[in-house]
């Protein structure tokens with residue numbers, strides 16, 4: 001069963017997280033914390049109007065949370081905010097087991113769907129996405145000020 005949870009793609013993203021590092025300056029950032037597991041992540045976003053042009057993250061967490069954050073940064077860069085939030089909904093549905101994963105739209109993220117059998121792990125897989133959403137909301141507020 002653990003082989004399902006820790007697929008190679010997850011181990012690879014955990015070992016070599018993509019877009020790892022603080023962004024200075026950024027258009028928005030947010031910190032997320034998953035007390036159940038001890039995962040901490042900070043997500044930084046750069047936006048151009050409605051489009052997300054860059055996403056980075058820092059933090060400490062388990063393999064699932066780190067891999068999820070790494071994959072998230074790659075998946076949402078270049079998307080509009082609305083597209084990214086729609087993908088978040090899809091990811092959330094898939095990792096909770098509420099919806100069948102669509103490999104075409106999820107890509108590598110589909111590897112995270114093994115967590116659906118481990119409810120404690122679902123928060124690890126969605127932490128970076130919740131934090132992204134908070135960072136984007138921060139970015140929107142900053143722009144409208």
Ligand code: ZN
Nearest residue numbers: 037039062124
């Ligand atoms: Zn975790």
